[in-house]
Amino acid sequence: MANVDDFKDMTIRWINHPKYRTDKIIEDQIIEVIVQKLEMLLYTEKNSVLGQDSYGFGSNIEYYLWQTTFANDVIKGDIVQQINKWIPELNSIGYTLDVVLYEGTIQDIMHLDFVINGYNIQFLFQ
Helix, strand or coil: CCCCCCCCEECCCCCCCCCCCCCCCEECCHHHHHHHHHHHHHCCCCCCCCCCCCCCCCCCHHHHHCCCCCCHHHHHHHHHHHHHHHCCHHHHHCEEEEEEEECCCCCCEEEEEEEECCEEEEEEEC
């Protein structure tokens, strides 16, 4: 596992991302690196990355939004399992996660609220 005091990674932000910068190739802020990893993990459907095993990379958010039988704790458990496997440095920093589902007209709406080292990071899926 990487030392969180000396952590660098390539930036993976795309041109239309709100935090995209043309002058930045390397991200050296641990919270920003973790947010990038969370974005990738949450926006990827499970097992859609080639070469991964049956419990591979991805969180299945889209699947959960079209279902009506999953409790918030089940979804949270799946996301936490993915974090434990793919972003283990997040456990050494510490975080909390709240998952809230709202009933939508066509599909449900999901709000994820992370608190990581005092930073509040929210994701909204609809």
